[in-house]
Amino acid sequence: MLSDFTHDHDGERLIGVHGGEPSGPTVVLLHGAGTGSKERLRPLVREFVARGCRGIAFDFSGHGESTGKLGELSLRRRFEQARSVIDTHAAADGPLVLVGFSMSGQTVADLARHYGDRVVALGLCAPAVYAAEAWDVPFGDGNGRFSGIIRRPDSWRGTSALDVLRAYEGRAVLIAPGTDAVIPSAVTEAVQESLAARAQYTRLDLPDATHQLGLWFRDHGDDRRAFAQAVLTGLDDRGWTATRSWVAKQLAPGRTVTGSRLLSGGWSSQMRRLTLDDGTDLVQRAFVKPFFRRHGPGLLNREASVLALLAEENGIPAPVLVAVDATAGHCDHPTLLMSALPGRVRVDEDDLDRRLDLLAAQLVRVHGVVPPERPRTYQAWTPPERVRTPDGPLWERAVDVIRRDPPPYEGRFLHRDFHPGNVLFSGAGPELRITGVVDWVETSWGPADLDVAHCSTALALLHGPAYGLDFRDRYEARGGHGLADGPDHLYWCLLDALHYCPDAAKLACPWHELGRTDLTPEVLAARLKAYVEGLLNRCA
Numbered sequence: 001m002l003s004d005f006t007h008d009h010d011g012e013r014l015i016g017v018h019g020g021e022p023s024g025p026t027v028v029l030l031h032g033a034g035t036g037s038k039e040r041l042r043p044l045v046r047e048f049v050a051r052g053c054r055g056i057a058f059d060f061s062g063h064g065e066s067t068g069k070l071g072e073l074s075l076r077r078r079f080e081q082a083r084s085v086i087d088t089h090a091a092a093d094g095p096l097v098l099v100g101f102s103m104s105g106q107t108v109a110d111l112a113r114h115y116g117d118r119v120v121a122l123g124l125c126a127p128a129v130y131a132a133e134a135w136d137v138p139f140g141d142g143n144g145r146f147s148g149i150i151r152r153p154d155s156w157r158g159t160s161a162l163d164v165l166r167a168y169e170g171r172a173v174l175i176a177p178g179t180d181a182v183i184p185s186a187v188t189e190a191v192q193e194s195l196a197a198r199a200q201y202t203r204l205d206l207p208d209a210t211h212q213l214g215l216w217f218r219d220h221g222d223d224r225r226a227f228a229q230a231v232l233t234g235l236d237d238r239g240w241t242a243t244r245s246w247v248a249k250q251l252a253p254g255r256t257v258t259g260s261r262l263l264s265g266g267w268s269s270q271m272r273r274l275t276l277d278d279g280t281d282l283v284q285r286a287f288v289k290p291f292f293r294r295h296g297p298g299l300l301n302r303e304a305s306v307l308a309l310l311a312e313e314n315g316i317p318a319p320v321l322v323a324v325d326a327t328a329g330h331c332d333h334p335t336l337l338m339s340a341l342p343g344r345v346r347v348d349e350d351d352l353d354r355r356l357d358l359l360a361a362q363l364v365r366v367h368g369v370v371p372p373e374r375p376r377t378y379q380a381w382t383p384p385e386r387v388r389t390p391d392g393p394l395w396e397r398a399v400d401v402i403r404r405d406p407p408p409y410e411g412r413f414l415h416r417d418f419h420p421g422n423v424l425f426s427g428a429g430p431e432l433r434i435t436g437v438v439d440w441v442e443t444s445w446g447p448a449d450l451d452v453a454h455c456s457t458a459l460a461l462l463h464g465p466a467y468g469l470d471f472r473d474r475y476e477a478r479g480g481h482g483l484a485d486g487p488d489h490l491y492w493c494l495l496d497a498l499h500y501c502p503d504a505a506k507l508a509c510p511w512h513e514l515g516r517t518d519l520t521p522e523v524l525a526a527r528l529k530a531y532v533e534g535l536l537n538r539c540a
Helices: 039-050 075-089 104-118 145-151 161-167 185-198 213-219 221-231 241-250 290-294 296-310 352-367 393-401 448-463 465-477 486-500 504-513 521-539
Strands: 003-009 012-019 026-030 054-058 096-101 119-125 171-177 200-206 257-262 270-276 281-286 321-325 335-339 412-414 423-426 433-437 444-446
Touching: 003 075, 012 039, 012 075, 026 039, 026 075, 026 104, 039 054, 039 096, 039 213, 039 221, 054 075, 075 104, 096 104, 104 119, 104 161, 119 185, 119 213, 119 221, 161 185, 171 185, 171 213, 171 221, 185 200, 185 270, 200 221, 213 221, 241 257, 241 281, 241 321, 241 335, 290 296, 296 321, 296 335, 352 412, 352 423, 352 433, 352 448, 352 465, 393 486, 393 521, 412 448, 448 465, 448 486, 448 504, 448 521, 465 521, 486 504, 486 521, 504 521
Parallel strands: 026 054, 026 096, 096 119, 119 171, 171 200
Antiparallel strands: 003 012, 012 054, 257 270, 270 281, 281 335, 321 335, 412 444, 423 433
């Protein structure tokens, strides 16, 4: 049963409904803008209450039965009203589950920042986020300053909400309707990218739904129940119950996990370092993003087989495989467990020449592996028909280079994602050495040029075009051979470099986490352009 309540805040009367036992987690459901109200959320509140939660929904001022004028509301006042309701009607200091629709995506992020570790789960339904400058501006009549800010193209990229979501480590569920005429797809993808960084993240797509998901859940019981179940999965372990149980079964008798921390620099997957009670460490890879989750079986089974192969190889410090659940049959996500290697990722400028020489020598050793069975043939990550570049003759010329059949090549064992972010170093100066090469999910069979090209692109973006252009020379000086000449080598280099158009900054998030905040979108775009120009001048 749900009962109505009245809550006075800042001279206005907010009307809400609540129900359930105070001993369970409190689920707070926040409606969107415009005609949104608590009424369409009542069935969803009941769904959470039926699952042992305390449920709360209310009308923001100017909505539904609450007093006040919608034009006087703002994102700041939405946050303050929600906080006041939670502080009064939720169990004191108890766990919170925040569910937000549309505009309340921003409000959920604001509340998550405020309540910190109390927030154990998020449910974001076609969420919106807004530029920081809009937060304190009244909504007005649709033609004022607030509307001007949010209508400015890409103004949402100036939001603080994405940083909050990126830092969040609990359970998170994103609901995406099949048709959304309100929220740009770029916003949805940015929210997903942020949640997938640390959260136990799941995306649920509703192909037949439109933006008004409150109405959809009201009228579609199966989807309503599936959403509630997804949000509440594994709350006691911040969503990771199944994975933690599986990991425990892979340990030696008597061993337990005593600590876990997220490793910086991951992009395709979440990497966690697990510390055992005897002081040893393991690394857990989990594919959380939908694309990588779908391809998890192939990627993780490939990595498992490669790690088993490399255990017999000298000179390649790869992790030792412990266990793999590639299909997520036992874990929350496709997961691989392996040994932890010493050292750390280096993307700074210290000892740079020495590090690049070591990278080149290590890549030569990788290409010397002769597997008993060839891995899959390489795949082009961005074929010419899918390349999107800035306008201009330079880019047209570059794309023309890869509009041809691949050049003939002598096949080799490729890491396929070899770059500074996947190599661990220890020591400094004369004692500097490589202690690990990680991330073997893309291992392939193909031309050595591809690995050289991929590392070269990363070096050009990290340290400047000259370092990318010179990496081939370092590779060959340390015994690497079999690279193509002239236009053929240019083909492989541009096949890799053009993968990062038109947004080279998509690589930057892991690098920023590792301290390279100087790598702004403008810097990366300029470096990529200069690198492509240098390739064309040198090899064409």
